Amino acid sequence: MKKMLQEFKTFINKGNVLDMAIGVIIAGAFGKITTSVVNDILMPVIGAIFGGSSLTDTLNITLRAAEYDAAGEVVKEACVLGLGTLITAILDFIIVAFICFLIVRAFNKFKEKAEAKKKAEEEAAAAAAAAAAAAEPKAPTTEELLAEIRDLLAKK
Numbered sequence: 001m002k003k004m005l006q007e008f009k010t011f012i013n014k015g016n017v018l019d020m021a022i023g024v025i026i027a028g029a030f031g032k033i034t035t036s037v038v039n040d041i042l043m044p045v046i047g048a049i050f051g052g053s054s055l056t057d058t059l060n061i062t063l064r065a066a067e068y069d070a071a072g073e074v075v076k077e078a079c080v081l082g083l084g085t086l087i088t089a090i091l092d093f094i095i096v097a098f099i100c101f102l103i104v105r106a107f108n109k110f111k112e113k114a115e116a117k118k119k120a121e122e123e124a125a126a127a128a129a130a131a132a133a134a135a136e137p138k139a140p141t142t143e144e145l146l147a148e149i150r151d152l153l154a155k156k
Contacts, residue, residue, distance in 0.1 A: 059084030
């Protein structure tokens with residue numbers, strides 16, 4: 001049991017778990033925003049075009065109406081084919097997917113610019129190193145030094 005708790009502690013302390021948890025929380029909040037955009041802004045407009053208040057009201061098809069007793073309580077639930085609900089969910093998905101696409105696209109462009117900048121800096125550093133190496137006087141080779149020593153000894 002102690003070993004399992006230690007493994008769990010190691011797992012939780014990894015950065016990826018924290019990143020994933022934050023991503024899930026943000027995705028939940030983002031899902032609420034997109035659902036609101038679809039349900040509260042797009043669907044009423046589309047529903048008005050089709051003659052109702054929303055697609056759920058307009059395009060859902062009642063296969064069997066609800067049955068009520070004398071007190072007005074539902075005895076049998078209505079059987080409804082939810083085409084409007086399906087279309088709403090599809091639009092919600094398309095909006096989320098499109099926004100995710102825009103985020104990934106912006107991230108990739110940012111990444112490309114950062115890589116291009118890094119490559120340009122590396123090339124500039126390499127060019128500066130090559131220029132510095134070319135500007136330094138060339139050190140004599142061993143053979144040249146030995147020949148110079150021989151010539152000096154021969155003069156004496």
